Amino acid sequence: MASIKDVAAEAGVSAATVSRVLNGHPSVSSGARTRVLAAVDALGYRPNAVARSLRTDQTHTLGLVISDVLNPYFTELARSVEEEARAHGYSVIIGNADEQPELQDHHVRNLLDRRIDGLLVSPTDGGSPLMLDAAHTGTPMVFVDRWIPGVDVPVVRADGREAVRDLVTHLHGLGHRRLAIIAGPAATMTGSERVEAFQEALREYGLPLPDAYVGQGDFQAASGRRATEAFLNLPEPPEVVFATDNLMALGALDAIRARGMSVPHDIALAAFDDIPWFVHTDPPITAIAQPTGELGRAAVRALVDRIEGRPSQSVTLTARLVVRRSCGEPRTRCDARRARRRAPPGPAPRAARVRKP
Amino acid sequence: MASIKDVAAEAGVSAATVSRVLNGHPSVSSGARTRVLAAVDALGYRPNAVARSLRTDQTHTLGLVISDVLNPYFTELARSVEEEARAHGYSVIIGNADEQPELQDHHVRNLLDRRIDGLLVSPTDGGSPLMLDAAHTGTPMVFVDRWIPGVDVPVVRADGREAVRDLVTHLHGLGHRRLAIIAGPAATMTGSERVEAFQEALREYGLPLPDAYVGQGDFQAASGRRATEAFLNLPEPPEVVFATDNLMALGALDAIRARGMSVPHDIALAAFDDIPWFVHTDPPITAIAQPTGELGRAAVRALVDRIEGRPSQSVTLTARLVVRRSCGEPRTRCDARRARRRAPPGPAPRAARVRKP
C-alpha cells in the first residue's frame, strides 16, 4: 500500500507538503496542492490512520461498552451513538459485555489499549477496579443509561420515577391491587432505582410490596421466566407483573403462556423499556419508553465535549408511560373486543412519538 | 500514560527486553522477567496497541460492515462474529450501512484507513468501485449473508431454496393459491435469490406469480408496509404475503392491521429470517430460519484463515422452515382454538433449535 513517501516522490515534493495538503493546512502553493492531489489519485493513496494516531495521540475513536447488544434497547442506543459520533468525526468501537463483568473488563482494557479518545459505558456492575481506574486515569468517560454512584463521571440517563408512578396509577385504576416486580441486578443503578420508584408509588396508594412479589432478575429473558414462575407458584399470585426491562418481560410472557394463562385476562404485564416489537406482541405491551436515541446523542455530545476540553455535564431526560393492552382495559370484555376490531392495535395516542421499525 | 521506556527504566533493562517479556519471547532471563513484570505492575503500564500495530503491520482487528444493525438478524450475526473473533484474538469494528451504499462506502473506507486485518461484508448493493477495489487490493475479505457475484471473495451464507419450497408446500397444503412476495432490493443477491426460489417453487405447483404479486421492498419495515397496501388494493388480493426479511414482515403486519384485517384469518403471512420475537407476535409468525450464529462463526473462521495465510473457502449452510400459526392451521377453527388453549404457543417441534431470547 502506497505511503506518504510514495506520494511525495510521485508529486515531486516532500512528505511534509503532502501531509499539509492532506490536512488542509493553508500554507501550500496551489501548484503543489494540485500535483499532490494528482499523485494521491494516481496511486490510490489512503492515509494510514494508525500512523497518524501514533503521531497525534488521537484516534478519533470512541469506545462504547454496553451490557447486551441483543437487547433492542441497547441496539438502538448503539446506533444513535454511532450516528452522533460520525456527525462529530468520530468512529465508535462497540464492546458487548453480555452482562458479564469480566467480559466488560476485557472490552474496557482492549479499548484503552487502542487508545480510544473517550469511553461511553453502561456498566454491568458496581465497577471493577479497572473501570474505576479508567475513570480516574484521565480517559474521558461518560456513563449512559446505567452508572456507578460516587464516581466523578457525567451520567446521561432517563429518569423513570414519574413514569413508574403513572404506571402504578394506571394499574390501580384498572383495579389491580397485587403488584409484583422483576428487579434487575442490584449492582446496577437502573436495577435498584426502578424497584425503589415502584415501591414508593405503591406506598402512595397504600399498597404493600411483599418480598415474595420482588423477583430477582438479571435483565435477561431467562431470569424473567424464572421470576414469573415463582410468582405463579405463590398461594396468592400477583395480578400484575412489572418487568424492569424488555427481555425479562419477554421471559415473563413465556412463563405465563407456558401455564396456559393469557395476558391480560389472567394476569397483567408491563415492562420498562419500550421497543418496536411491543406493538406487535399478543397482546401489545404497556411499557415505559425511554428517549433512547436522544440518550445516545446526548451521551456522545457530553463525551466529545470532555474530549475536546469543553466542560461537560450530566443529562437527565424523562421516560414516559405508553399504555397498550397488556394490563387490561377499563371496559367490559365485550366492549373491549368490539373496540379492538374497529381500531388498529397501534400504541395509544400518548405513544405517538415511539418510533416503529 | 507510562510507555515502554518508563517500564524499562523502572526495571533497569532496555526497552527491547521489556518488549520481549511482554510478548512472551523465550530468551529472557527469569530475573529480568520478574523485574519487568514488577515494573509493569508498579506503573500500571498498558502497551500501546497503536504503536504496536504501526510496527507490526497488524491490528488484530476485523471490520464488519452490515446493512442494518437494528435488524435483529444482523444484530445476532454481529454478536456471533464478535464472539468468534474474540476467540481467535481479534476485535471487531462494526460499520452500519443502514442500507445506504454511500454509508457503506464510508465505513469501508474508514475501516481500510484503520488498517483492519480483514473485512467481513454483507453488501447493501451490487458493489461500489471502492468495494470492488478493496476486494482486489489484497485486504482479506469475506462476504457474509449477501454477496457480490463475480468477485473472487469467499461467501458464507445460508441457502434458502429448499426452505422456500417447503414453505410453498405448506401454503399449498393449507389451500392457498394466490401467493405474493415482497422482494428485497434487486441489487442484493439475497434479494433476487429469494424471489427466484419462490417463483420456482410456485411453478412446481403450477401456480402463477403475476407481476402485481411481486412487491418491491428494500428490507426495511416501511417498504413492507407499502408493498402490502398495494397488494390489498388489488381487485383480487393475494391470500398469502411472503416477506423476504423480518422487518418487511413487520411492516406487512402493520398494513394488514391498519385495514382492520387479521392474520391468518383474512390473509396469511410468512417471513424469511426467523427472530425470537416471531414467537410472541399475534399470531406467531411462520418463518424461514437461518443458522445465524453459525454463519457468523463460519465467516470469521474463513476470514481468519485468509488473514493467517491458510486457504479459505466459501461455506453454504441450510435454512429451514419453522411453521407457526400465521398461515392458518389445517383444522377447523374451533379445533384450532381448543388446541391453542392446551399447548404453549412456542414454535413447532421442528423449531426446537431456534434460540429464544
Add this chain to the structure above:
DNA sequence: CTGAAAGCGCTTACAG
C-alpha cells in the same frame, strides 16, 4: 540473554 539501532507512516515545530 541483552541492548543499541533502525524503522513502521505519519505530523509539526523550526529554519529558511
Add this chain to the structure above:
DNA sequence: CTGAAAGCGCTTACAG
C-alpha cells in the same frame, strides 16, 4: 511556501 529532522511507542534483526 517548503523541506529536513525529530519523534510518537513499539518490535526485531543484528551483534555481542
